[in-house]
Amino acid sequence: MTNEFIVESGGFTFVVPKNHNFKFELLEGQQIIDVAIWSKDNPKKEFLSMGHSLWKNGRFISLGSYLWSDYKKRRVIAKCVDETWFESSNEGWYHHLLQGYCDDEENQGRGSCKTNFLNSIKEFGLGVEHLNDNTINLFEKVMVSGGRNLLFSADSDATKGDQITFQSYIDLLISVSLCPTIHNKTETDSNYNLETKDPDYHYDFIDRVNSIKISVNPNKLPYQVYE
Numbered sequence: 001m002t003n004e005f006i007v008e009s010g011g012f013t014f015v016v017p018k019n020h021n022f023k024f025e026l027l028e029g030q031q032i033i034d035v036a037i038w039s040k041d042n043p044k045k046e047f048l049s050m051g052h053s054l055w056k057n058g059r060f061i062s063l064g065s066y067l068w069s070d071y072k073k074r075r076v077i078a079k080c081v082d083e084t085w086f087e088s089s090n091e092g093w094y095h096h097l098l099q100g101y102c103d104d105e106e107n108q109g110r111g112s113c114k115t116n117f118l119n120s121i122k123e124f125g126l127g128v129e130h131l132n133d134n135t136i137n138l139f140e141k142v143m144v145s146g147g148r149n150l151l152f153s154a155d156s157d158a159t160k161g162d163q164i165t166f167q168s169y170i171d172l173l174i175s176v177s178l179c180p181t182i183h184n185k186t187e188t189d190s191n192y193n194l195e196t197k198d199p200d201y202h203y204d205f206i207d208r209v210n211s212i213k214i215s216v217n218p219n220k221l222p223y224q225v226y227e
């Protein structure tokens with residue numbers, strides 16, 4: 001199956017058959033993309049396991065990273081097979097990671113990835129009870145800092161034409177959200193608020209989101225089973 005989708009705003013859900021490559025490409029400029037992943041055949045039971053993927057893969061996603069599900073049998077459901085190389089990676093910055101999604105309350109009614117997901121998975125019979133932290137975030141700029149191993153974020157390096165590509169290991173259902181926020185540039189090495197004991201995850205809002213292209217193509221490379 002070959003498919004191409006342009007997403008200009010909100011959320012969008014699509015199917016990727018097993019052993020296909022699916023690519024997310026920035027068409028206009030930097031844009032945080034939240035991506036939720038389910039098994040197409042059994043989305044209510046099997047989906048990306050953030051917990052197990054953290055355990056096996058670590059928090060950051062880059063070339064060679066595996067994403068796992070955790071149902072009757074834990075298995076690899078996708079692998080990162082290509083990505084734009086960022087110079088800042090040499091300094092320890094990461095650009096893609098296992099992370100949740102913003103919601104309406106914290107965005108004060110300005111829309112959110114959660115709402116974008118929910119709007120776009122409705123037609124596949126899924127609702128809020130099927131969003132299980134089964135998400136990754138793409139095109140950010142983060143590193144781990146400080147004794148609590150919390151994330152330190154900076155203005156993203158990503159720009160028009162940057163891409164990241166995954167290979168599917170099973171039939172997948174994938175929802176993307178163009179995030180209406182951008183992470184604040186932080187000037188210290190801590191985004192943890194000692195007064196409130198809460199991580200200080202303040203966001204800036206962007207005037208308009210930048211559109212992306214999603215390409216789905218059969219994988220022509222040999223199928224490499226995870227070992």
Ligand SMILES: [Zn+2]
Pocket residue numbers: 034101102112113114178179180181
């Ligand atoms: Zn968001």
